[in-house]
Amino acid sequence: MNDLSLRFGRKVPAILLIAAPPAAAAIIVLSVLYGAKNIDTATIWNALFQFDPDNVNHHIIRYSRIPRVLGALLIGAFLAVSGALMQGMTRNDLASPSIMGVSDGSAFMITLAMIVLPGATSLSMIFMSLVGSAAGVAIVLGLASTVPGGMSPVRMTIVGAVVSTFLSSISSALAVYFQLSQSVSFWYNARLHQLEPDMIRLALPFAVVGLLLAFLVSRHVTILSLGEEVSAGLGQRSALVKVISTLSIVILTGISVAIAGKIGFIGLIIPHIARFLVGLDYRWVVPCAAVIGAVFLALADLLSRFMNAPFETPIGIVTSLIGVPFFLYLIRKRGGGERD
Template sequence: MIAMGTVFDAFTSYDGSREHLIVRTVRVPRALMAMMVGACLGAAGSVLQAVTRNPLAGPEMLGSSNGAALLLVISMFLFGYTSSMLHIWAALIGAGLASLAVFMLGSLGGGMTSIKLILAGATVNLLLGSLVQGILIFSEQSLDEMRFWLAGSLTGGSLAMFVKVLPFMLAGLAGALVMSKQINLLSLGDEVAQNLGLKVGFYKAMALLAIMCLMGGAVAIAGPIGFVGLAVPHLARFLVGVDYRWIIPYAAVLGAGLLLLADICARFILPDQEISAGVVTALVGAPFLIYLAQRKGE
């Protein structure tokens, strides 16, 4: 355990000691990555729930996380770890394609409904997850290297990759915030939004692009971390009401704090080893999902 005073000293009076080196090269960068990934997950979940008008919508339930993971795994399987930008683009495109596939499947046969969207998301999510596992079977080395990452962990997060993917994550956050007024209208339904003069197709495409940047960046850094994107928007909605001009920034801040706390807990729950932050968020998020499903069924 490194004292808080040592953390401050590492930046104000760096002396090259082991503790100062750990703070500057490991602890602080990892904390920044955790907060940025959590912010992206919270914002992505908020946008998804607004566009789909479904309180059970989350990046991990609509295939975005597994879509990013699948193309990232394929790129690593084919090309190894030679190009971080290739992996970043793979994650971004995978998140976008998976979300688009779920939206299209959920809109078949008379328009999108909450039930159809959940069924389409569950189907695509299971398919993508199975493909990821199937690919890893062909390479035992890749499986060993990626097992912890696939559980959702910041342990293997690379500061160099984080710097490269940060512009995409910031672009996604900025896009979600800039479109928050239009996202408010989308949350009222397509027909109402059109009657109010909104270009529904255009803004849905822009929302999908924002989700692609947010989820692709988050998965590239930390793997598919579940439940943050589902639970955090509900916490933000409880605090600030139904206006997405407030929900999105609050969800980003709450997501950053939640994932940072989960990552800290992941390092100290077991004294002799570290577990994945995704395991911690799942332990908290699974009961929350059951609670939401029960409320929606009432």
């Protein structure tokens, strides 16, 4: 446990959870106000309460900017919780949905759905994404278990990277062959400005289930993160904890990809920040990772609008600018060993 969490105890998570709503509200206001076209507050008010279907600005606010910032907040929370569970369950500081093949599995299945089921509904795409997410987890864990020392952090990460690259390459090849490159690129380039409000609404029930499972299992993940021997000594059913955790990861990552495509490094960076601030108790790590991840991705999305104005920088570039150095730092710091 770090000095910060020892010194302030539960004050830090309490401050984070209390500060999250006003921070999110401020980001929502800024995200609606500013973009390629700045819109005044009076127009925003009218768009919300006196909607004019003939007013282009009203359509931009209701069907583009509001879904965009809400989607960014939700996806940031989902991916951060997924990463926290993955790192706690595997005791692997390098684990995250984007690195361990989970996100690419979802994107791969969505590509197949676009080929085999060209008229698939949004709900069908969500189901296909969930199936792909589960398949990605199964493939990575299955391959890692067959390699000597494959469950160590670095080797598992290498297996995950290989599986991710393979699935991504197959998806690209299929997209080119079936002339779907432009459509498939949405799920690999994470275009938050193209979010569909209906997809967000359909994904919310799944999100509730995924988050509830994460909160339900968080206390047990704390014990599991201390090691298999400690977990067994305390009488915990580690296999059941891993199954529930994996199910939560599959759901939260799958719907995130279905909503906005693949977004990297949120699930890697945010859990480390949360553990640094609140310690190793996952009853606090999970909710705090959720709020930090939500604010982080929404701020990154807001930043992407100004980095190369008037053009938008892809959100993946913004997260990578922070995520890649952080990833290299973790490799150098942690090496190939498990978390102490």
